[in-house]
Amino acid sequence: MLNHFVRVTGLSQSAQMGALPASYAATSPNAQGGKYYGPDGVGNGALGGYPKLIDPHHNKVVADKSQWAKLWEISEKMTGVKFDI
Structure with a gap:
């Protein structure tokens, strides 16, 4: 049922x-080096779309460096991989 809903509403995209x-x-x-490209769809690309240059720092959460550390820590826990950087 969920797959049907996602297909009908367009809340997904193909792997390609x-x-x-x-x-x-x-x-x-x-493409410009050092820049971020994401989808151009609805909700800043949350629903897919074609590539466009995106400013990732327009969002306060994204610009908050303490969030970067939390994401890194959670990623290490979830993957079971510890990186010494």
Whole structure:
């Protein structure tokens, strides 16, 4: 039922569309180094779309460096991998 809802409402995208921003950033001669490319869809790309240059610091949570550390810690716990950096 959920899969049907997601398909009908467009709240998902194909794997190819999901990979498109990263592929664009890595291969396009027009992509700028050191920048973030994400989907251009509804909700700042939350619902997919074609690649566009995005300013990730427009969101206070994203700009909060303490959140970066929390995300890193949670990622290490979830993956079981510890990186010494």
